[in-house]
Amino acid sequence: MTDTVMNPSMAAAASRSSSWSRGFAHFRYVMTSNPVTFLAFVMLAAMIAVAVFGPSLVPHDPLATAADKALKPPTWQHWFGTDQLGRDVFSRVVVATRLDLLISVSAVALSFVCGALMGACAGYWGGWFDKLSGRLLDTIMAFPLFVLAMGIVAAAGNTIQNIVIATAIINLPFYARVARAEVSIRRNAGYVQAARLSGNSELRILIMKILPNTLPPMMVQLSLNMGWAILNAAGLSFIGLGVRPPTAEWGIMVAEGANYIVSGEWWLALFPGAALMLAVFTFNLLGDGLRDLVDPQRRT
Amino acid sequence: MSTPLHNPPLLAVRDLCVEFATRKGPVTAVRSVNLQVAKGETLGIVGESGSGKSVTSYAVMRILDRAGRIVSGGIEFGGMQLHDAPEDMMSDLRGREISMIFQNPRAALNPIRTVGKQIEDVLIRHAQATHDQAKAKAIEALEKVRIRDAARRYHAYPFELSGGMCQRVVIAIALACKPQLLIADEPTTGLDVTTQKAVMELVRELTRSEGMSTLLITHDLGLAGEYCDRIVVMEKGEVVEQQDTAKLFTFPAHPYTRRLIRSTPHAAATIRDLLPDDLRLPLPSAMTVSSEPLLEVSNLVKEFDPPGGLLQRLKKRTPYRAVAGISFSVARGESVGLVGESGCGKSTTSAMVMRLLDATAGSIRFKGQELTAVSAAAFARSPLRRELQMVFQDPHESLNPRATAAQSIADPLIRLEGMSNGAEIRARVEALATQVGLQHELLDRLPHQLSGGQKARVGIARAISTKPELLILDEPTAALDVSVQAVVLNLLADLKAEFGMSYLFVSHDLEVVRLLCDRVIVMRAGCIVEEGQAARVLSAPQADYTRELLAAIPRPAHLPGHAAPVVEAVRA
Numbered sequence: 001m002t003d004t005v006m007n008p009s010m011a012a013a014a015s016r017s018s019s020w021s022r023g024f025a026h027f028r029y030v031m032t033s034n035p036v037t038f039l040a041f042v043m044l045a046a047m048i049a050v051a052v053f054g055p056s057l058v059p060h061d062p063l064a065t066a067a068d069k070a071l072k073p074p075t076w077q078h079w080f081g082t083d084q085l086g087r088d089v090f091s092r093v094v095v096a097t098r099l100d101l102l103i104s105v106s107a108v109a110l111s112f113v114c115g116a117l118m119g120a121c122a123g124y125w126g127g128w129f130d131k132l133s134g135r136l137l138d139t140i141m142a143f144p145l146f147v148l149a150m151g152i153v154a155a156a157g158n159t160i161q162n163i164v165i166a167t168a169i170i171n172l173p174f175y176a177r178v179a180r181a182e183v184s185i186r187r188n189a190g191y192v193q194a195a196r197l198s199g200n201s202e203l204r205i206l207i208m209k210i211l212p213n214t215l216p217p218m219m220v221q222l223s224l225n226m227g228w229a230i231l232n233a234a235g236l237s238f239i240g241l242g243v244r245p246p247t248a249e250w251g252i253m254v255a256e257g258a259n260y261i262v263s264g265e266w267w268l269a270l271f272p273g274a275a276l277m278l279a280v281f282t283f284n285l286l287g288d289g290l291r292d293l294v295d296p297q298r299r300t
Numbered sequence: 301m302s303t304p305l306h307n308p309p310l311l312a313v314r315d316l317c318v319e320f321a322t323r324k325g326p327v328t329a330v331r332s333v334n335l336q337v338a339k340g341e342t343l344g345i346v347g348e349s350g351s352g353k354s355v356t357s358y359a360v361m362r363i364l365d366r367a368g369r370i371v372s373g374g375i376e377f378g379g380m381q382l383h384d385a386p387e388d389m390m391s392d393l394r395g396r397e398i399s400m401i402f403q404n405p406r407a408a409l410n411p412i413r414t415v416g417k418q419i420e421d422v423l424i425r426h427a428q429a430t431h432d433q434a435k436a437k438a439i440e441a442l443e444k445v446r447i448r449d450a451a452r453r454y455h456a457y458p459f460e461l462s463g464g465m466c467q468r469v470v471i472a473i474a475l476a477c478k479p480q481l482l483i484a485d486e487p488t489t490g491l492d493v494t495t496q497k498a499v500m501e502l503v504r505e506l507t508r509s510e511g512m513s514t515l516l517i518t519h520d521l522g523l524a525g526e527y528c529d530r531i532v533v534m535e536k537g538e539v540v541e542q543q544d545t546a547k548l549f550t551f552p553a554h555p556y557t558r559r560l561i562r563s564t565p566h567a568a569a570t571i572r573d574l575l576p577d578d579l580r581l582p583l584p585s586a587m588t589v590s591s592e593p594l595l596e597v598s599n600l601v602k603e604f605d606p607p608g609g610l611l612q613r614l615k616k617r618t619p620y621r622a623v624a625g626i627s628f629s630v631a632r633g634e635s636v637g638l639v640g641e642s643g644c645g646k647s648t649t650s651a652m653v654m655r656l657l658d659a660t661a662g663s664i665r666f667k668g669q670e671l672t673a674v675s676a677a678a679f680a681r682s683p684l685r686r687e688l689q690m691v692f693q694d695p696h697e698s699l700n701p702r703a704t705a706a707q708s709i710a711d712p713l714i715r716l717e718g719m720s721n722g723a724e725i726r727a728r729v730e731a732l733a734t735q736v737g738l739q740h741e742l743l744d745r746l747p748h749q750l751s752g753g754q755k756a757r758v759g760i761a762r763a764i765s766t767k768p769e770l771l772i773l774d775e776p777t778a779a780l781d782v783s784v785q786a787v788v789l790n791l792l793a794d795l796k797a798e799f800g801m802s803y804l805f806v807s808h809d810l811e812v813v814r815l816l817c818d819r820v821i822v823m824r825a826g827c828i829v830e831e832g833q834a835a836r837v838l839s840a841p842q843a844d845y846t847r848e849l850l851a852a853i854p855r856p857a858h859l860p861g862h863a864a865p866v867v868e869a870v871r872a
Contacts, residue, residue, distance in 0.1 A: 189697060190693075190698030191698050194690075194700075194708075195700070197656075197689055198711040198715050198716065200711070209700055213700070213702060296701050296746050296748070
């Protein structure tokens with residue numbers, strides 16, 4: 001009796017460990033075959049580490065003001081200098097990573113899940129849902145996207161949650177369209193017919209058989225959108241919507257620092273701007289590597 | 301036969317080696333290939349996929365893709381050295397002196413340019429015509445390939461023409477400048493047999509009347525045997541045999557050639573004759589076909605709405621009838637062939653029987669139960685689902701690219717048999733793999749890591765996993781090499797005897813149907829034109845259309861079956 005209970009779980013564990021090791025071997029292959037991908041993943045890992053551990057490691061309190069140390073250029077004590085209220089710019093840039101990543105990751109995750117499901121249903125069943133969702137997406141696309149995000153945040157209230165939702169909404173059409181196209185070319189593929197013969201329900205076929213096969217192009221879209229989402233969140237803060245001072249956030253810091261560039265205090269805007277650029281750059285580089293990782297054809 | 305020694309050959313390939321740069325280092329695709337084409341001669345290059353036959357012809361045209369390169373050897377054409385000729389000289393030669401016909405005619409034509417303009421382009425490019433007379437010359441070229449109403453077709457776009465018509469246009473383009481050498485790379489693969497016959501005879505006639513040489517590249521030994529003077533057999537990048545056609549079929553010297561000739565289905569062979577000697581087991585005793593019908597189809601109709609928007613629909617155009625009220629039955633233990641050319645409705649019929657498609661009208665009774673009562677969408681939950689299974693045409697496309705072989709085979713076991721114990725499922729999958737002759741270590745591979753034959757076995761294992769009573773085989777060997785086809789056909793015959801299944805075998809290949817089926821149904825334009833015992837229909841056809849189909853199969857006079865006694869005498 002115990003045997004029959006043990007066996008499946010053991011077999012499952014065995015197959016899981018082998019699939020883990022194969023997955024790792026594939027990860028290593030993708031990393032070594034393309035140095036740019038490797039660089040992008042290293043930068044991503046560094047960024048995540050900074051987001052997780054940064055706030056507990058920074059040398060100064062990012063919110064502590066000191067009128068006597070205002071607007072000091074970079075020194076050994078304050079690597080990135082200090083701002084108009086004497087706050088340490090380095091600490092603020094590091095601490096802001098967590099908030100900016102959080103906003104962009106949750107916004108992209110939200111639009112990825114909603115967009116993929118919406119597009120997949122439209123592509124698989126077509127009909128009235130396809131027509132309705134297609135027109136809805138066209139309506140969203142008809143607005144200048146940043147202005148739409150501004151409108152949503154301004155109307156719904158100036159909170160982080162609303163920034164996330166606004167960013168998710170303006171990114172929705174991209175995912176939905178990619179998913180719709182990818183699903184509709186696969187909905188009568190041989191393996192989908194075979195899955196029907198094997199007794200899979202339509203919903204199961206869509207979720208378990210077709211959607212995973214649409215991942216490679218979706219991944220490229222995802223990493224490109226991560227860059228846009230960070231820029232979008234920072235942009236909203238820059239114009240005064242979204243995150244409010246004194247919270248450390250790259251967009252606000254660039255906005256506040258911009259006033260001082262003319263008077264020669266360049267470090268206020270430069271360092272948060274560089275962090276922003278680096279983050280966008282990382283996500284844009286990541287695209288090809290992510291696609292290769294989720295594409296089974298790349299495995300040998 | 302002309303002796304090429306006295307006349308210098310038109311094309312001479314000497315010790316040609318071609319390498320491809322891949323992820324795992326350079327791979328030699330063609331290894332010291334020697335061949336010659338005399339003036340006015342038709343040379344066939346025959347081989348299975350991966351034999352290097354197409355690469356050889358691409359090397360002659362110097363159109364290898366970027367990863368490929370000619371490592372050593374020489375190509376001489378009419379006294380010119382082609383292997384290191386500069387690109388501008390090659391682009392001048394291509395189309396004027398050497399032309400090529402490709403496998404997929406629709407892909408070879410520019411979809412947004414009328415066919416007449418595309419012929420003019422070639423004529424003007426090679427200064428065969430001025431802009432003023434180009435149109436007249438293009439129409440003349442279309443007339444030459446026997447396109448009816450050529451002046452009107454001049455303005456047609458490729459999508460408005462059928463596959464056979466497109467191939468005629470491609471031939472017209474290839475022959476427009478009266479080249480000395482025509483390279484035809486699988487020119488009729490994907491075309492129906494009757495179209496194949498028309499296209500090949502056209503090529504033969506035109507090249508003969510112009511005194512052109514032809515290089516015919518094909519996987520079909522029968523086709524090469526009928527249309528070539530001499531045949532080169534290639535295997536794994538090497539030429540294994542080079543012979544006059546008659547000699548090749550009567551005295552095949554190389555074991556690979558013998559195996560290839562043997563695997564090609566022909567009139568006198570039984571299914572076991574296709575296999576090499578060491579794999580030949582006695583045929584399972586023929587199953588008794590019971591008189592009780594397993595499947596009864598009556599007055600089955602499928603109509604598709606005509607394409608078009610709301611306006612067209614308001615005008616009430618008559619819907620297109622893909623299947624126009626057909627009736628047939630399949631008895632328990634019987635295998636029935638459903639034969640016809642593309643567009644005849646055979647695939648639509650099989651999809652309706654399989655319950656992947658709803659019928660417009662008519663009834664399908666399986667074991668006395670009416671199948672059309674349950675809609676196709678809801679049939680996945682029907683208890684009859686496990687009794688009706690199918691093997692798909694393309695073994696690669698029918699496997700989920702993200703699922704291992706074991707996962708694909710296990711899917712129906714989990715969904716239809718309700719198995720949930722991992723170890724039990726694995727044991728069943730391994731037992732099925734053994735039955736279809738698939739090594740167990742291949743079970744954890746993804747589809748792109750398996751060969752065509754292995755993928756076909758996975759597809760068959762999946763289809764028989766629930767022990768269905770009726771198995772529909774939709775051209776299960778159309779995408780396979782002949783030697784793999786021989787093995788798969790024998791596997792299907794063995795499995796049928798073992799499980800007592802009934803087969804509905806959908807195919808365009810009459811020779812394959814002859815091997816596997818008891819009864820044959822011939823379809824055309826949605827209707828059944830002839831039905832009867834396989835031996836009777838294929839030897840003494842009643843309908844004109846069946847006769848036409850049979851006559852279109854390339855049958856070299858030398859293939860065993862027509863000259864069987866001679867071959868036997870040679871072997872003995």
